[in-house]
Amino acid sequence: MTADDVRLSHPRERAPDDKPKRGILLRLIRGLAMYLLPVVVIVAGIAGAVHLIRTAPQAQRRTPENPAALVRVEMVRRVSANAVVQAQGTVMPSQEVLLQPRVSGEVTELSPKLVPGGRFKTGEFILQIDRQDYKLAVEKTKSQVAQAEYELKLEQGHQEIARREWELLDMKEQAGALDFELALRKPHLLKATAALEAAKAALREAELNLDRTTIRAPFNCVVRSENVDLGAQVAPQTQLAILVGTDQYWVRAAVPVDHLRWVLFPDEHGEGGSKAAIRQELGTGPQGEWCGMVVRLLSDLEPQGRMARVLISVPDPLNLNEMNKRSHPLLIDAYVSVDIEGREVNDVFALPRTALRQGRQVWIMNGRNELEIRDVDIVWGNRDTLLVRSGMQEGERLVVSDLPAPVAGMALALEEPPPDPMPRTAVISENVRTAHGAGNAGSAQ
Secondary structure: OOOHHHHHHHOOOOOOHHHHHHHHHHHHHHHHHHHHHHHHHHHHHHHHHHHHHOOOOOOOOOOOOOOOOEEEEEEEEEEEEEEEEEEEEEEEEEEEEEEOOOOOEEEEOOOOOOOOEEEOOOOEEEEOOOOOHHHHHHHHHHHHHHHHHHHHHHHHHHHHHHHHHHHHHOOOOOHHHHHHHHHHOOHHHHHHHHHHHHHHHHHHHHHHHHHHHHEEEOOOOEEEEEEEOOOEEOOOOOOOOEEEEEEEEEEEEEEEEHHHOOOOOOOOOOOOHHHHEEEEEOOOEEEEEEEEEEEEEEEOOOOOOOOOOEEEEEEEOOOOOOOOOOOOOOOOOOEEEEEEEEEEEEOOOOOEEEHHHHOOEEEEEEEOOOOOOOHHHEEEEEOOOOEEEEOOOOOOOEEOOOOOOOOOOOEEOOOOOOOOOOHHHHHHHHHHHHHHHHHHHHHHH
């Protein structure tokens, strides 16, 4: 075997000088890979980003929209309405008496209705005082009358005899006027006549005292308090009970002085006063509504609020009439709300007070559905309603809802269709008239 054959049979064997070259080449490749790989990654990322940017969809430019604010509106109409004066008042009795006897004696009988809250009609029996002493007094005075009548007739007989004797004596020319009267017994006749009249007066007094032993109701009333029992001894100064009339109560309402010009007061015949609606408010809310009529203006001011005080008459406060069916009667000393229908105001706009902005401004939605801010001329106003003379036109849309940042000219849109134009003041006035009509119907019954 030759040397060449031996070299071919061992091909993995290299010359000793090839091994260092291979190591250097591997290190060179590794170094280049360490520095070139980040560069390649960065270049690839940049290229990808550029490609994404170039191929991304483009946003179209548009003009920003101005969204319209949703509002609620009411159509305004010119009306003729009554100014309604709203007030607070206190219920008080129009008739109240302290029941006292006119005679002394023992109480022998009491009506079962003589208790607080009991009701009596005019002339109905209340209590009875012992009548025996007063019956005896009547009998005694009757005998005195009979005695006086006897003496008068006897004196009349004496006078007739004296007249005849005087004519027989024929002394008319010599006697004076005094002699003539004495001879005819005229003073005696006057004395007997006066005695008879006195006896008759004593009899009438005794009969009155006998009648006064029976105490009856002086008017339709309710017992506010009582202070008598069966068998009690009473005298003319004894307080038996306090009676309050039930035909009508009074409401004393406090009204601002500057509102008095709107209230109508009755004339000297008691006619022409403003109508009023009275609502009693208890712990559970309003308890019934009564009609009333302004009867007079009191002469003093309320001490606390320095407001004028108006007296209002309320018929049938206890709902005794069958036509007036309410859940509760009107209670004395109760606080009530009062709506007084005042003078009529013509050619005005009736607005809810919540529509007033910044003192005397209102918001109007014009024909372009934009906001207009206007000043108005207020003729009358209370806590619910305003009467406006100018500042708006018939049929315009009044904005009644709130806006967070109102600016003149801002776009508006209707939240819901506007309701039918029904002035609030007219509604209140109609309620007052309705209550008054119901009260008149009940009174007629």
